[in-house]
Amino acid sequence: MPAARAPRHVLQAAAPIALAVFVFGISFGVLAVAAHLPGWAAVLMSALVFAGSAQFAALGVISAGGSVLTAIFAGALLNLRYIATGIAVARSLPGGRVTRALLAQLVVDENYALAVAAGEPGHPDRRTLLLVGATLYSVWVLGTLIGVLLGPVLGDPKRLGLDAAFPALFVALLWPMLSGRHTVRCALGGAAVALLLAPFTPPGVPLAGAAVVGLWLAR
């Protein structure tokens, strides 16, 4: 049974992840500016949403000419998993309902995984969750700000292949999730339905179809 770990050790273990999140934040800022999102909006989005894949999904929809509602829809669907992680960490968080609901905003995939590894079964480590969460939040917002400032300096986004960064990013996010037959089935089904619907429907409908298929094939 792991004893409560010193904050220094918790943060040392999280340093590579914090660096990755920082660079990821910079890339979000650069791509947001390339997609003609105002810089302040990109930074505010990172500060309020704090979820890389959802923010990139929303940005991808906007840059492809989709509506704002479609962008919200795509981002929110990707964040549905945080209902599940919220339930999993609920008993690890201190304070009353309001405090816990606020602290749960710091939970992302990375610190959740670390906290589960550092904690006991069914009880993710609270210190890891909160310390690493606060660190990742800071570097994510700071990285976005730097990316927003850096974006205009870089020049034409297409010349740099930044438009191809979106599908590259989604496939790189997807790959580690493909463990087990269920997830592979969901991914293939989602892609197939999206491709079938895309020629006949406005943007957003293919994603909605994929979401339904994902729920349907999940078990």
Add this chain to the structure above:
Amino acid sequence: MLGLAGLSFVMRATGPVLGNIPAAVTARTAGLAPALLAALVAVELTGSNGVIHLDVKVPAVVVAGGLAALRVPFILCVVAGALVAALLRALLHL
């Protein structure tokens, strides 16, 4: 943007506030992320007419996916994908 922020807040707060959502419901939501990401990749590769459009994005996705399969760190996969697209564009004048 505020809509996405609001929805994300509510979803993260749901667990701690309620705390007794049946496991069957949460197990189903596990299928959403892979299906949606795969759909996003597919849709990104289609042109304005909704049919798969063969351009430099396709090799970029193949390279990024291949590197991810080799457990290369996430950010390097994305950079490599963008580089492939940029290089091919410069070489082939697409």
